[in-house]
């Protein structure tokens with residue numbers, strides 16, 4: 001059965017425009033509670049069943065769909081993470097982050113203003129991005145710690161975070177050492193994450209789990225819990241460079257870990273699915289999952305982001321289609 005996701009369109013439009021600005025108290029982390037970590041179990045077939053029904057069960061149509069898509073835009077970490085990134089490409093990406101949807105489209109949809117959640121780049125591009133976003137309030141997120149493998153010497157990974165913060169990054173996406181999870185060395189994972197959080201200072205830290213390389217959903221759940229105990233502000237699925245990146249089952253497991261952590265400590269940790277999310281309809285499925293599992297409070301840029309390099313282009317096409325009944329060519333919506 002198809003169920004309409006009921007949401008107040010004008011409320012969603014207001015929040016897509018960045019209003020209200022909500023700021024959560026930062027998760028300070030907890031001591032390492034290994035009993036709690038080891039108690040985490042995942043029923044893989046139940047997770048898969050729940051996720052298989054999700055895309056077909058929810059349908060968001062017409063104005064509601066447009067409002068959800070605008071909201072999704074406000075929560076995109078607009079990303080370029082390529083070996084051939086240039087200052088020019090990053091400046092174009094930043095221009096897109098400031099004006100992600102054409103002005104006339106926005107006007108017709110009744111939104112005065114819209115911007116993306118952040119721009120996400122490699123360390124080398126931070127300065128360029130910071131300059132290009134000056135005065136917009138859009139934060140620069142940097143992938144640090146030897147992204148994407150995270151296998152450079154620990155002191156260099158820590159130094160990279162410190163350099164990224166110094167260069168103006170307000171958000172740092174770190175990658176965890178997958179081997180700590182695969183060898184069940186939870187103490188080492190906790191210590192590493194805690195050190196990364198310390199090095200970030202006031203910059204918010206997103207812990208990339210690289211879930212496609214963690215071997216099992218139970219490992220994903222346990223690693224999520226450890227990173228939150230060590231003070232992660234966000235947990236993020238993937239670098240975008242693994243062979244399997246964000247999926248719905250992994251997302252369900254991670255957001256249930258976030259829910260458990262919130263019930264236990266009272267702190268809300270954010271969620272960022274990343275890698276391979278390029279279709280507007282998939283974005284809506286993710287938002288529906290968040291709404292059902294965590295509630296509306298998480299549907300704000302301070303608690304939810306999409307890590308995506310090409311999702312915005314498809315959302316723009318869908319919004320144009322909503323207004324004109326016609327699909328434009330994908331090349332009209334180039335990002336970088």
Ligand SMILES: O=C[C@H](O)COP(=O)(O)O
Pocket residue numbers: 079081120238239240241274275276277307308309310311
């Ligand atoms: O963190 C963001 C990801 O690297 C973006 O992945 P994507 O290029 O598949 O959208």
